[in-house]
Amino acid sequence: MSDETRYPVRIEFPVAWGEMDALAHVNNIIYFRYFESARIAYFREVGMTFEPAGPILANTSCDFVVPITYPDTVRVECGVTRIGRSSFTMAYRVFSVTQNTVAARGQAVCVWYDYGAGKSAPLPEDIRGNIAGLEAARS
Numbered sequence: 001m002s003d004e005t006r007y008p009v010r011i012e013f014p015v016a017w018g019e020m021d022a023l024a025h026v027n028n029i030i031y032f033r034y035f036e037s038a039r040i041a042y043f044r045e046v047g048m049t050f051e052p053a054g055p056i057l058a059n060t061s062c063d064f065v066v067p068i069t070y071p072d073t074v075r076v077e078c079g080v081t082r083i084g085r086s087s088f089t090m091a092y093r094v095f096s097v098t099q100n101t102v103a104a105r106g107q108a109v110c111v112w113y114d115y116g117a118g119k120s121a122p123l124p125e126d127i128r129g130n131i132a133g134l135e136a137a138r139s
Helices: 028-045 125-137
Strands: 009-014 053-064 073-083 087-096 101-114
Touching: 009 028, 028 053, 028 073, 028 087, 028 101, 073 125
Parallel strands: none
Antiparallel strands: 009 073, 053 101, 073 087, 087 101
């Protein structure tokens, strides 16, 4: 699978000075914020809402490849790699523009959740189709 296919949603923004920690590199928690920003952009792209049901984060992880420091610009990319009955898996990549390299890779499992019933629910067919369409458009 090509990177274009795996990461159809891409956002870019400058690294903020305040994102660095005492070790003079971007703090590890910031990468999860980067993932969140890309995930929400993806959700908007495929028409996901949060009422009366919507996606919740069930699991997330990050592999740190190289440290990012200020000043830099990051490109955060994401895509869906698996769609199940009521869940889907997302892959992320954080690219350092200054270093011209991948700085981190991540993954998340999202579950379609019925907030009123307090339990998971099947992923709606229109959302499933929108995800498939977005992923296919980038192949």
